[in-house]
Amino acid sequence: MTFKKPLLEPRKRPTQSRSEATFDAILEAAARILESEGLNSLNTNLVAEKAGVSIGTLYQYFPTKEVILAELSLRMRRDLLGKISAIIENRKKDTLEEVFNQLIKVAIDRLFDRPRLARVLDYADAFLPLYEEEAEITRQFEKRLTALLTAHNIPNPEIAGRDMNAMARGMIEAAAKAEEMDREALGLRIRHAMNGYLSRPRKG
Amino acid sequence: MTFKKPLLEPRKRPTQSRSEATFDAILEAAARILESEGLNSLNTNLVAEKAGVSIGTLYQYFPTKEVILAELSLRMRRDLLGKISAIIENRKKDTLEEVFNQLIKVAIDRLFDRPRLARVLDYADAFLPLYEEEAEITRQFEKRLTALLTAHNIPNPEIAGRDMNAMARGMIEAAAKAEEMDREALGLRIRHAMNGYLSRPRKG
Amino acid sequence: MTFKKPLLEPRKRPTQSRSEATFDAILEAAARILESEGLNSLNTNLVAEKAGVSIGTLYQYFPTKEVILAELSLRMRRDLLGKISAIIENRKKDTLEEVFNQLIKVAIDRLFDRPRLARVLDYADAFLPLYEEEAEITRQFEKRLTALLTAHNIPNPEIAGRDMNAMARGMIEAAAKAEEMDREALGLRIRHAMNGYLSRPRKG
Amino acid sequence: MTFKKPLLEPRKRPTQSRSEATFDAILEAAARILESEGLNSLNTNLVAEKAGVSIGTLYQYFPTKEVILAELSLRMRRDLLGKISAIIENRKKDTLEEVFNQLIKVAIDRLFDRPRLARVLDYADAFLPLYEEEAEITRQFEKRLTALLTAHNIPNPEIAGRDMNAMARGMIEAAAKAEEMDREALGLRIRHAMNGYLSRPRKG
DNA sequence: GATGAATGAGTCTTCATTCAT
DNA sequence: GATGAATGAAGACTCATTCAT
Numbered sequence: 001m002t003f004k005k006p007l008l009e010p011r012k013r014p015t016q017s018r019s020e021a022t023f024d025a026i027l028e029a030a031a032r033i034l035e036s037e038g039l040n041s042l043n044t045n046l047v048a049e050k051a052g053v054s055i056g057t058l059y060q061y062f063p064t065k066e067v068i069l070a071e072l073s074l075r076m077r078r079d080l081l082g083k084i085s086a087i088i089e090n091r092k093k094d095t096l097e098e099v100f101n102q103l104i105k106v107a108i109d110r111l112f113d114r115p116r117l118a119r120v121l122d123y124a125d126a127f128l129p130l131y132e133e134e135a136e137i138t139r140q141f142e143k144r145l146t147a148l149l150t151a152h153n154i155p156n157p158e159i160a161g162r163d164m165n166a167m168a169r170g171m172i173e174a175a176a177k178a179e180e181m182d183r184e185a186l187g188l189r190i191r192h193a194m195n196g197y198l199s200r201p202r203k204g
Numbered sequence: 205m206t207f208k209k210p211l212l213e214p215r216k217r218p219t220q221s222r223s224e225a226t227f228d229a230i231l232e233a234a235a236r237i238l239e240s241e242g243l244n245s246l247n248t249n250l251v252a253e254k255a256g257v258s259i260g261t262l263y264q265y266f267p268t269k270e271v272i273l274a275e276l277s278l279r280m281r282r283d284l285l286g287k288i289s290a291i292i293e294n295r296k297k298d299t300l301e302e303v304f305n306q307l308i309k310v311a312i313d314r315l316f317d318r319p320r321l322a323r324v325l326d327y328a329d330a331f332l333p334l335y336e337e338e339a340e341i342t343r344q345f346e347k348r349l350t351a352l353l354t355a356h357n358i359p360n361p362e363i364a365g366r367d368m369n370a371m372a373r374g375m376i377e378a379a380a381k382a383e384e385m386d387r388e389a390l391g392l393r394i395r396h397a398m399n400g401y402l403s404r405p406r407k408g
Numbered sequence: 409m410t411f412k413k414p415l416l417e418p419r420k421r422p423t424q425s426r427s428e429a430t431f432d433a434i435l436e437a438a439a440r441i442l443e444s445e446g447l448n449s450l451n452t453n454l455v456a457e458k459a460g461v462s463i464g465t466l467y468q469y470f471p472t473k474e475v476i477l478a479e480l481s482l483r484m485r486r487d488l489l490g491k492i493s494a495i496i497e498n499r500k501k502d503t504l505e506e507v508f509n510q511l512i513k514v515a516i517d518r519l520f521d522r523p524r525l526a527r528v529l530d531y532a533d534a535f536l537p538l539y540e541e542e543a544e545i546t547r548q549f550e551k552r553l554t555a556l557l558t559a560h561n562i563p564n565p566e567i568a569g570r571d572m573n574a575m576a577r578g579m580i581e582a583a584a585k586a587e588e589m590d591r592e593a594l595g596l597r598i599r600h601a602m603n604g605y606l607s608r609p610r611k612g
Numbered sequence: 613m614t615f616k617k618p619l620l621e622p623r624k625r626p627t628q629s630r631s632e633a634t635f636d637a638i639l640e641a642a643a644r645i646l647e648s649e650g651l652n653s654l655n656t657n658l659v660a661e662k663a664g665v666s667i668g669t670l671y672q673y674f675p676t677k678e679v680i681l682a683e684l685s686l687r688m689r690r691d692l693l694g695k696i697s698a699i700i701e702n703r704k705k706d707t708l709e710e711v712f713n714q715l716i717k718v719a720i721d722r723l724f725d726r727p728r729l730a731r732v733l734d735y736a737d738a739f740l741p742l743y744e745e746e747a748e749i750t751r752q753f754e755k756r757l758t759a760l761l762t763a764h765n766i767p768n769p770e771i772a773g774r775d776m777n778a779m780a781r782g783m784i785e786a787a788a789k790a791e792e793m794d795r796e797a798l799g800l801r802i803r804h805a806m807n808g809y810l811s812r813p814r815k816g
Numbered sequence: 817g818a819t820g821a822a823t824g825a826g827t828c829t830t831c832a833t834t835c836a837t
Numbered sequence: 838g839a840t841g842a843a844t845g846a847a848g849a850c851t852c853a854t855t856c857a858t
Contacts, residue, residue, distance in 0.1 A: 018842075019841095037331070039243070043826085043827060044827075044828060053843075054843060054845060055828090056830085056842095056845060056846095057844070060842070063829090064829085065829095123323075162382060163397070165378070166375045167374050167397055168374075170371055170372075170377075171374070174366050174370035175366070175367075192400055192403075193367070193371055193401040194397075196397055196398070196399050196401055196403065197400055199400065247852055248854080258820055259820065259853095260818060260820065426858095427821070445739070446738070451848055461823090462822065462823045463849090464821095464824060464851080465822050468822075471850090472850085473848095524738075527738065531735045534728075534731065535650035567792075567801075570790060571786070571787075571801055574782035574783045575779045575782055575783055576782075578779050578780075579779055581778065582778035588771075597775055600809050600811075601779055601805050602808070604804055604805055604807050605804050605805040655832075657831065658831095665840095666841060667832095668834090668839060668841065669838080671833070671834080672839080677831095
């Protein structure tokens, strides 16, 4: 009769350990479904079932199906940004190559960990309204990357950042899809591509 | 998204021009919906409506919803492969750089044309069973790319092909998403990345 | 994912006789449920079942449950206003008493016809957003009643109209609830109450 | 709205003042929800929240949701009957008009106090099984009204009582809905209607 | 061939109620 | 006694697909 507003947040964040286990179980169940079946097969009944909770319980924590996706996506990004921030902060004295070395390692590990999940969430983000915190995290990431490149005198740092991010992500995803195992070798190839990219003759 | 009868083909391929117009109208309507709303919002009733035909007519041409997607995906790939094949065939004498130059141009044009559509179909392909002809086209493409690289003495040509394809695709998509307009500049950046990649010190 | 706007109208009004029968069957089924079970028991599955159609069919015609209620309510009001308008128009030369005589007759007939239905819809109107056409019909009714009273020099015609309407309605409902059968006698009592009301000493 | 166990009573009547406060808080929260949102939006979780108690506590006092409604309804009726009984008892020597004067005043005050609440409870009573005590109170009220009218030689006293009750109630509700403020004027109009009603030529 | 009314399995979501802590 | 996490039956609504006209 009345319209609920789209809540951008879980209905309640768990405070006790029982709740927390339930909350996490729901997210993990959703993640597994996304990995094996994709977005289209994600339905709340299935999530609840795989999480071993009742459908009612699921809705105590998540007001809509989308919030589950948003929370999952948020966690992944938060996790990545945390690691990347740490690398950039701790390695300010290092050469750009060394910093990239680290960043690529982290990115490979993250995407190899659950490549299909990353892919689905990435797709979902494109068609779902981005939740504010998530958008913020994305902006932060871009800002830091730009700052890093600027500090190393890379021209057009925004575009360069975007390009290298896209490049790395594309190669990692393709490798993961092809079930390539050797992360070292992959990292090496990415670094070469990046070096080539960075050493390009400056436009004017 | 799961199949009842895995009919790999439209019920009938249009032979007369009136039919053909209907057939195409349905595909185009589906494409537009995918671009603006994404996979989740693609439904046959809406497609029929936007195509200006009745739902009954739609089902005369396409036995299931998935076949619409498959046909759309197939057309895109067939289109791209056709162009790429032509380039590779016609430029056998050219330097690798010149061939790549052309390939990148084609890829940029294709993806800039309907970037969201390309993205959605790509995602759909990952979770839908690939139709035989489509899988075949993909294999063909990979084979030709490998052959090209082999002919130019690139080591690990399969992997290199995959990497460069992924790299280019990632950069183009990111640029399209950011609504970058200058295709020339984008092509240049991709070429530099590729050159860097190819000039990497050989492993051993 | 996206929010549907509250449609104030049936999704489609029937044009062919098959549709019309379905449309009416749904409304009639809803009316019967409201009469026997009340608003709380009105659910779309039950309505569809009693109407002998599938749930899908119901939703082809009515986008939400509320629209069924609104349409029912609208029909009742439209029906009553039509009759009342005719009386007021055709009896302009008559005494007020004679006009009231007629109006009371119509009101009794309407409310005795389906008293519980009238009651439920009245209640629903109080808590549901009034649909524009319905609000308009109500305003029309009040306007005409006021005009009638004004033409007969009744002071405070708006208030008098409201009072007499409420009075009549209250008495008719109570009589219907008590299963009183003699409509003549009831009409007589209402007329006396109204005469008493109208013959009151004017304030000042 | 259907009953599992037709417990006609709250689980426990509060004896200590702390309990009583909780009991009352629950009822008051329910009343406020009924006023602002109507029957459909009354749900136990919301009641508990607005009452500032846990859902568990609510169920310690009220075994089902219906009992909350029943208790609320009962209180209102008990309250009114008490006042009306007192008037009838204390004014046995007065003229009928004077007694009515008082009764109307009380009725107006009651209904103007919380008109929407009165309306909702009235509606609920029509579709909920009447709890025995409440039915008894209603019978008592009718009996006393009939006795009063009989004592004053009004013919058909049951029907007359019903009519006048309905009339008054209808007018008061309509006035409350229209947010009429002047209770004196309203009372006067009701009295005139009643006088007209009572002074009607006797049938035969 | 085309139409569009009809179907019903499938999903999302709510809310009365229970019960372990 | 109080709490609030958990339950699951029930109800709103969608959409792929069929089939009578």
